[in-house]
Amino acid sequence: MAHALHPDVPAPAEAAAPADALAPVERDPRWRAVLARDRAFDGAFVFAVRTTGIYCRPSCPSRHARPENVRFFNACEDAEAAGFRACRRCTPNAASLAEQHAEIVAGACRILEEAETEPSLAKLAGAVGLSPFHFHRIFKALTGVTPKAYAAAHRSSRARNQLAGGAGSVTEAIYDAGFQSSGRFYATSNAVLGMTPTAFRAGGADTRIHFAIGQCSLGAILVARSSRGICAITLGDDPEPLARELQDRFPKAELIGGDAEFERLVAQVVGFVEAPKLGLDLPLDVRGTAFQQRVWQALREIPPGETASYADIARRIGAPKAVRAVAGACAANAIAVAIPCHRVVRNDGALSGYRWGVERKRALLDKEACG
Numbered sequence: 001m002a003h004a005l006h007p008d009v010p011a012p013a014e015a016a017a018p019a020d021a022l023a024p025v026e027r028d029p030r031w032r033a034v035l036a037r038d039r040a041f042d043g044a045f046v047f048a049v050r051t052t053g054i055y056c057r058p059s060c061p062s063r064h065a066r067p068e069n070v071r072f073f074n075a076c077e078d079a080e081a082a083g084f085r086a087c088r089r090c091t092p093n094a095a096s097l098a099e100q101h102a103e104i105v106a107g108a109c110r111i112l113e114e115a116e117t118e119p120s121l122a123k124l125a126g127a128v129g130l131s132p133f134h135f136h137r138i139f140k141a142l143t144g145v146t147p148k149a150y151a152a153a154h155r156s157s158r159a160r161n162q163l164a165g166g167a168g169s170v171t172e173a174i175y176d177a178g179f180q181s182s183g184r185f186y187a188t189s190n191a192v193l194g195m196t197p198t199a200f201r202a203g204g205a206d207t208r209i210h211f212a213i214g215q216c217s218l219g220a221i222l223v224a225r226s227s228r229g230i231c232a233i234t235l236g237d238d239p240e241p242l243a244r245e246l247q248d249r250f251p252k253a254e255l256i257g258g259d260a261e262f263e264r265l266v267a268q269v270v271g272f273v274e275a276p277k278l279g280l281d282l283p284l285d286v287r288g289t290a291f292q293q294r295v296w297q298a299l300r301e302i303p304p305g306e307t308a309s310y311a312d313i314a315r316r317i318g319a320p321k322a323v324r325a326v327a328g329a330c331a332a333n334a335i336a337v338a339i340p341c342h343r344v345v346r347n348d349g350a351l352s353g354y355r356w357g358v359e360r361k362r363a364l365l366d367k368e369a370c371g
Contacts, residue, residue, distance in 0.1 A: 104129075
């Protein structure tokens with residue numbers, strides 16, 4: 001018995017059941033979701049209990065059944081066809097709470113998008129049948145922004161479309177987009193448009209953008225800088241499409257080829273691509289919605305050599321349910337490597353889409369991992 005307390009003596013074999021002694025259900029990854037009552041799997045499958053004749057959603061709060069009595073089904077219809085009836089406690093055949101919330105938020109977004117003037121929080125919450133506090137919390141959790149910020153972003157998008165359309169005056173375009181005063185829009189126009197509304201309508205006229213295209217191990221690389229800082233770092237196989245993309249963004253801007261000083265800036269960016277540990281401390285001209293900018297700032301806080309999942313980023317910015325919106329913000333990023341969206345991976349660590357190609361994403365991560 002003395003050996004039982006000695007740290008160098010292994011525990012008796014019977015202390016741990018061998019894997020092949022587990023019931024088939026216990027070896028199924030869905031069983032772990034049931035044990036954890038993980039709401040993320042609601043809608044993905046249901047499980048049924050032979051001894052009760054009832055089927056449940058994975059998050060059901062009822063007492064766990066013995067695994068040998070459990071069966072899994074892909075859908076409620078399959079469980080019912082096998083003779084099981086729906087649990088009255090977790091109602092697996094009804095919309096989940098997450099689905100109900102998503103439907104409520106989608107309805108609220110439609111109201112905000114169609115309203116001539118922005119409704120108050122109380123009026124908006126009343127329209128979807130919730131208290132203002134509860135509605136505000138659900139809306140921000142799912143979209144990553146407040147209802148007020150969502151309405152502002154939609155007005156800004158409408159203003160961009162109105163200005164790009166070219167009909168009427170700039171002032172008319174601003175009011176048609178839902179802004180109650182031109183002053184309110186002009187106060188935010190630089191962040192929304194990257195320039196004055198008049199310059200935006202003119203396709204970037206009177207805006208000077210320096211750019212140069214170089215080569216790195218990932219292919220062609222374009223670096224562009226406005227008066228505010230780096231406004232684009234793009235990657236590709238061929239220099240010509242990169243130049244066309246920049247020209248399409250600012251069709252009437254004065255695009256100026258890089259001089260010797262600017263070429264040194266490009267070399268600094270290329271050096272960072274090849275040796276990420278060197279760091280890249282450059283002023284950035286970051287243009288996007290408030291939510292996108294929060295995501296991009298969170299990306300810049302991921303150290304080289306490390307990764308984070310979309311869900312991790314959503315939690316870091318205080319919007320844990322806005323995973324899809326985080327992915328959208330990553331896809332909208334036009335400043336490669338300096339805003340390192342390549343460091344964001346799926347929950348299982350696998351690489352997901354990347355604006356400049358998954359192979360480039362893999363190469364960047366490999367370089368960072370090697371130091």
